[in-house]
Amino acid sequence: MNDAIRNIAIIAHVDHGKTTLVDAMLRQSGIFRINQEVAERVMDSNELERERGITILAKNTALFYRGTRINIVDTPGHSDFGGEVERALRMVDGVLLLVDASEGPLPQTRYVLQKALQAKLPPIVVLNKIDRSDARPAAVLDEIYSLFIDLDAIEDQLDFPVLYTNAKTGVAHRKWGESGGDDARDLTFLFEAILNTIPAPAGDPQKTLQVQVTNLDYSDYLGRIAIARVFEGTLHRGDQVGIAKLDGSLQTTRITKLFTFRGLDRDEAETVSAGDIVAIAGVEGIQIGETLTDPENPAPLDPLLIDEPTLAMIFTVNNSPLAGRVGQWVTSRDLRDRLQKELLTNVSIRVENTDTPEAFRVLGRGELQLAILIETMRREGYEVMVGKPEIVVRSENGRRLEPLEMLVIDCPEGFIGIVMETLGARRGELTQMINHGSGRVRMEFRIPSRGLIGLRGQMLTETRGTALIHSILAGWTDYGGEMASRATGALVADRAGMTTAYALWNLQERGVLFVGPGAEVYEGMIVGDNSREADMDVNVTKEKKQTNMRASTADEAIRLIPHRELSLEQAIEYIAEDEYVEVTPKSLRLRKKVLDAKKRPRRTGIGCRRSCSPGRPAAVRDEWRDERSRGGPGDLVMDLGFRRRQGSVSFRGAAAPQRASCLTCALNEGAATRNLLLFVMEI
Ligand SMILES: Nc1nc2c(ncn2[C@@H]2O[C@H](COP(=O)(O)OP(=O)(O)OP(=O)(O)O)[C@@H](O)[C@H]2O)c(=O)[nH]1
Ligand SMILES: [Mg+2]
Numbered sequence: 160m161n162d163a164i165r166n167i168a169i170i171a172h173v174d175h176g177k178t179t180l181v182d183a184m185l186r187q188s189g190i191f192r193i194n195q196e197v198a199e200r201v202m203d204s205n206e207l208e209r210e211r212g213i214t215i216l217a218k219n220t221a222l223f224y225r226g227t228r229i230n231i232v233d234t235p236g237h238s239d240f241g242g243e244v245e246r247a248l249r250m251v252d253g254v255l256l257l258v259d260a261s262e263g264p265l266p267q268t269r270y271v272l273q274k275a276l277q278a279k280l281p282p283i284v285v286l287n288k289i290d291r292s293d294a295r296p297a298a299v300l301d302e303i304y305s306l307f308i309d310l311d312a313i314e315d316q317l318d319f320p321v322l323y324t325n326a327k328t329g330v331a332h333r334k335w336g337e338s339g340g341d342d343a344r345d346l347t348f349l350f351e352a353i354l355n356t357i358p359a360p361a362g363d364p365q366k367t368l369q370v371q372v373t374n375l376d377y378s379d380y381l382g383r384i385a386i387a388r389v390f391e392g393t394l395h396r397g398d399q400v401g402i403a404k405l406d407g408s409l410q411t412t413r414i415t416k417l418f419t420f421r422g423l424d425r426d427e428a429e430t431v432s433a434g435d436i437v438a439i440a441g442v443e444g445i446q447i448g449e450t451l452t453d454p455e456n457p458a459p460l461d462p463l464l465i466d467e468p469t470l471a472m473i474f475t476v477n478n479s480p481l482a483g484r485v486g487q488w489v490t491s492r493d494l495r496d497r498l499q500k501e502l503l504t505n506v507s508i509r510v511e512n513t514d515t516p517e518a519f520r521v522l523g524r525g526e527l528q529l530a531i532l533i534e535t536m537r538r539e540g541y542e543v544m545v546g547k548p549e550i551v552v553r554s555e556n557g558r559r560l561e562p563l564e565m566l567v568i569d570c571p572e573g574f575i576g577i578v579m580e581t582l583g584a585r586r587g588e589l590t591q592m593i594n595h596g597s598g599r600v601r602m603e604f605r606i607p608s609r610g611l612i613g614l615r616g617q618m619l620t621e622t623r624g625t626a627l628i629h630s631i632l633a634g635w636t637d638y639g640g641e642m643a644s645r646a647t648g649a650l651v652a653d654r655a656g657m658t659t660a661y662a663l664w665n666l667q668e669r670g671v672l673f674v675g676p677g678a679e680v681y682e683g684m685i686v687g688d689n690s691r692e693a694d695m696d697v698n699v700t701k702e703k704k705q706t707n708m709r710a711s712t713a714d715e716a717i718r719l720i721p722h723r724e725l726s727l728e729q730a731i732e733y734i735a736e737d738e739y740v741e742v743t744p745k746s747l748r749l750r751k752k753v754l755d756a757k758k759r760p761r762r763t764g765i766g767c768r769r770s771c772s773p774g775r776p777a778a779v780r781d782e783w784r785d786e787r788s789r790g791g792p793g794d795l796v797m798d799l800g801f802r803r804r805q806g807s808v809s810f811r812g813a814a815a816p817q818r819a820s821c822l823t824c825a826l827n828e829g830a831a832t833r834n835l836l837l838f839v840m841e842i
Contacts, residue, residue, distance in 0.1 A: 161434035162359045166230045166388070168217075168247045168280075170271035171257035172264070172629070173236035176287040176326040178202050178214055180257065181233045183329030187346050188222035188229075190422035201423065202233045206538070207531060215531055217243040217374065219250075219386055219436060221420035224350045230420060230436040238267050238631050239525035242507025245465040246373050246447070248274055250388045250436055253281045253357030255349075256303075260286040260294040260323070263302045266567055266631035273310050282319045283352050289335060290325045293597065296335050320352045362433030368392030368400065370437075370451040371460045375504045381416065381440040387451065390460065393432040394451070402442070403450040403459030411454045415441035447506050468509055468522035469562040469608055469632060472529050472731075473546035474498065475518035477741055480655065480681040480754075485745045486542030491517045494543060497536060508532070522551060526612070530728045537742050544739040546752075548731060550609045552638055559638040562608040565590075568618070569601045569627040577621045578602060585610030586639060605633060609642050613732040645735050648694040649749075650687035652680040653756055656700030664717045666697055672722040673749065674699070683754025685738065687722075696756050725749070 169177040178200040191197050200212075208215050214235040221230045232247040234240075248254070254275045258264055264272075275282060284303055286296045300321060307317055323335035324346075331349035332340030374386035394400070396417050402410045418425035418438040431437045439451070450459040476482075476491045483489045488497065498510045498519055509522040523529045526548055533545060553560045566587065568578055572594070579589065579602075587606035594600045611630055618626050650670055660676040672687040680686060680699055689695050725733060730740045730747055737760065741748040753759040 160359050160361055161364075161432065163226065164228050164230065164360055164434045165253070165353055165357045166232075166251040166360055166434070166436055167253050167255055167353060167357055168232040168234055168244070168251045168275075169255045169257060170234050170244055170248075170275060171236050171287075172259070172262070172267040172271075173213060173238075175236060175257045175259040175262070175268075176324075177236060177257055178233055180255075180285070180287065180324065180326035181220065181231060183326055184229075184231070184346060184349070185220065185222055185422055187329055188224055188350075190222050207534060213237055215240055215243075217247040219374070219420050219438075220422060221436070222422065224354065227354055228419075228435075229350075229353060234271070236267055236271075237527060238270065238629070239523070239528035239531075240507075241267070241270060241524060242465050242505075244271050245274055246463050246506060248278050248280060249371070249463055250373050251280065252360050253283070253353075255285050255353075256282045256319075257285045257287050258299060258303055259291075260289045260296045260299050261291045262569075262627075263295075263299040264306050266565055266629045269306060269310070269565075270631050272306060276307075276310055276312055276316060281316070281356060281358065283349075283356055284319050284321045285324050285331075285349070286321065286335070287324045287326050289323045289332070289340070290327070295595075296323055320356055322349055322352060324349065360434030362389070362391050364393045364432035366391040366433070367453050367456055367458045368394060368451065369458055369460055370394060370400075370439075371463075372439075372445055372447055372449050372451075373463065375445075375447060376438070378440070383440075383443065383445065385439045385442055385445045387437055387439060389431055389433050389435050389437060391433050391458075392453070393430060394437075395430050396428070399454060400451045401454035401457050402445060403452055403457050405446060405448055405462060409454065409457055410444075412442055414439060414451075446503060463506065465506055466524075466632070467551070468507060468524055469551050470525055470529065470548050471520050471522045471551055472548045473513065473518050474521050474533075475515075475544045475546070475739070477542040477544050477743065478517075479544070479684075479741050479748070479750060481679065481746075481748075482542060482741075482743075485743050487540030487744075489542045493541065495519065497539075497541060501532060505532075526728065526731060530731055533731075533742055534727055537744050540744055542741075542743045544741050544750075545731065546739055547734050547736050548612055550607070550612075553635060555635075560635040561638045563633050563636040564606055564608050564611060564630040565633040566604040566606050566611065566628070566630040567601060568604070569599055569629075570622050571599055571625050574622040574626065575600060575602070578618070578626070581614075581617060581621060582606060582610070585614065586642065606630075607636065607639055607642070608632070613645070616729055616732050645733070646692065648689040648692055649685040649735075649738070649751070650689050650695055650697050651751055651756070652682060652684045652686050652699050653696040654698060654700060655679075655681045658686070658699045659702055660717045660719055661703040662697075662699045662701040663722075664719055665701070666699065667720050669695070669697075672720075673725055675722045676719065681750075681754065682756060683751040683759070685749035685751065688733070694751075 171177050181202050182200060202218050203209055203214050217232055217234045219232055221228055232250055234244045234247045256272055258268055286299060289296055323332040323340055329346055330343055331346045332343045333348050334341045369391040370387045370389045372385040372387045376384040376386060378384055396414055398414050399411060400414060402412060404410060417428045417431055419428045419435060425438055448462040452458050476494060477489060501508060502510060507524050511520040513520055536543060550561055570578055582604055585606060587604040587610055589602060590605055591603040592600060615628055618628055658674055658676050658678045658680055663672055663676055670688045670690040674686045686699050727747060730749055734740055734749060737752050739750050739752055741750055751759055
């Protein structure tokens with residue numbers, strides 16, 4: 160045991176203030192030089208983290224308090240980056256569970272706490288943002304106790320210390336009542352709680368070496384850097400060690416550089432021993448999960464196990480007419496190499512080959528995680544096209560399963576109706592509704608993960624930006640059949656050229672345009688959202704006929720409604736199965752997979768892929784055999800929905816038109832075979 164060290168991870172739901180608290184802890188520990196300029200949320204050091212104000216990668220730091228080194232891992236709170244939290248927990252001996260004193264526990268709080276309890280890590284509960292005018296710490300603390308109990312915490316785990324903090328000003332109170340807290344002025348109580356309740360790391364410096372790599376970093380000077388926890392034994396600079404590889408083999412290597420953490424820096428070290436978190440440079444080819452151990456007497460640790468990905472997207476070479484103009488890396492080989500490189504550091508991502516060498520299936524935890532990867536790649540100079548995200552379906556004992564989420568929506572009371580309606584159409588089932596009496600309600604749903612694709616944008620529009628939306632994987636459920644996709648068609652350019660204000664002006668009544676005047680387009684490129692269900696080919700390059708006559712009225716003044724510039728996430732949410740987002744370092748374009756209008760399958764109002772037309776099944780809600788419904792046992796009942804209308808058709812016997820997947824062909828086939836029992840339409 161090394162009593163001079165404490166290893167902790169800070170875990171919480173997104174935005175509850177983890178990185179801000181780490182800032183305050185670093186500042187108060189005196190780790191920065193006097194006058195040193197330190198940015199706010201200094202641990203969020205990567206460019207995308209700073210732009211978006213969220214933590215994406217878990218990061219290590221360390222500070223000293225009364226002679227004890229406190230190694231801290233700041234983790235991301237967004238559920239898409241849950242894999243980062245899972246492996247951070249492997250490094251530490253306890254956690255700070257941060258909860259916003261007004262928002263209370265949210266889905267990711269549950270997720271991270273569950274992981275911490277499973278790992279038997281003792282928690283310190285920190286109620287943060289007590290300065291918020293709507294803070295309700297006593298009630299939130301009750302909710303936290305309920306959450307612990309709900310997660311089957313054992314008696315010991317319920318015995319956690321509670322602190323009340325304002326991370327922004329850096330104050331931690333032990334008590335907080337109606338009229339405020341005790342007279343704490345800094346984070347002393349927090350530091351003391353860490354020293355007193357988080358156990359010193361176990362492990363014996365004399366034992367066989369076991370150092371497990373939990374993260375990788377890269378430096379231009381040092382190359383690949385492994386971040387690792389020393390579980391047993393002692394490691395010296397210059398030691399010859401064995402790397403127990405993930406494939407079971409053993410490779411020997413010499414340790415050339417060793418570091419420990421100090422604030423934002425790393426100190427070179429000669430020796431590190433059991434209990435410490437360290438950085439090791441110069442070990443080529445080392446991977447996350449591998450163990451550095453005694454080459455004579457290897458004792459590898461169990462590999463890190465983390466949750467499976469739930470969402471997949473096709474990444475493919477950009478083959479649009481404008482491809483290769485700005486990107487530096489554009490071939491399928493570039494793409495493959497880049498994705499392979501990502502796998503080394505990003506443990507929650509998988510990459511699969513597809514039936515063409517041009518395309519790869521990338522699996523991750525959510526749309527944001529994959530969007531961040533795409534955004535990072537484009538900034539590095541890559542061009543790539545990505546398809547609509549799809550949910551990973553699993554087979555178990557002959558059953559087809561799909562992931563299910565617990566979704567929490569917090570919105571003003573006035574929007575309950577629209578929220579319920581939107582989620583109903585996406586197969587959300589309301590499980591709980593809580594009204595705190597503050598004018599806002601919190602609704603909990605169980606919903607297939609598929610129902611979340613594109614939900615955020617739609618929900619924000621429908622609640623005028625007021626809804627808070629959080630979700631978390633809740634398990635797997637029987638696959639529920641096809642789900643209605645985007646209700647609108649696309650406006651598609653029918654020829655290449657430059658857009659003109661005149662052409663756009665003529666089109667703007669038809670829907671929402673995604674391009675402005677003077678933009679270069681190609682045939683098959685999506686230039687807007689049609690307000691109807693069908694796709695429409697449009698000419699956006701048309702010039703106004705010039706006449707010699709001067710018009711008497713000022714009809715030249717073309718007033719364009721500003722077009723809607725989609726962000727990467729919005730574009731990914733928008734596209735349908737037969738569409739791609741084309742990403743280059745300078746532009747984002749949406750396009751049809753098949754560019755040539757003559758060859759492209761039509762998306763029609765109530766067409767379907769199987770019988771009526773080769774477009775996508777716009778009308779299908781569900782297809783299942785059901786004893787309870789309108790038919791008799793064994794009859795096939797199809798639930799059909801398009802736009803706001805819903806219908807259900809019952810057919811006699813299983814021989815009913817199984818192939819039909821839309822209203823039109825279901826009715827046609829049913830009538831033709833005289834199997835149609837009943838058709839009910841609900842409007
Ligand atoms: N009023 C108030 N705001 C706070 C407090 N702590 C953090 N914030 C604010 O909350 C926001 C989120 O803070 P972060 O520290 O980035 O939260 P985080 O938990 O690290 O977020 P992720 O890493 O993305 O999950 C920032 O705008 C902070 O300024 C606090 O105690 N009081
Ligand atoms: Mg953060």
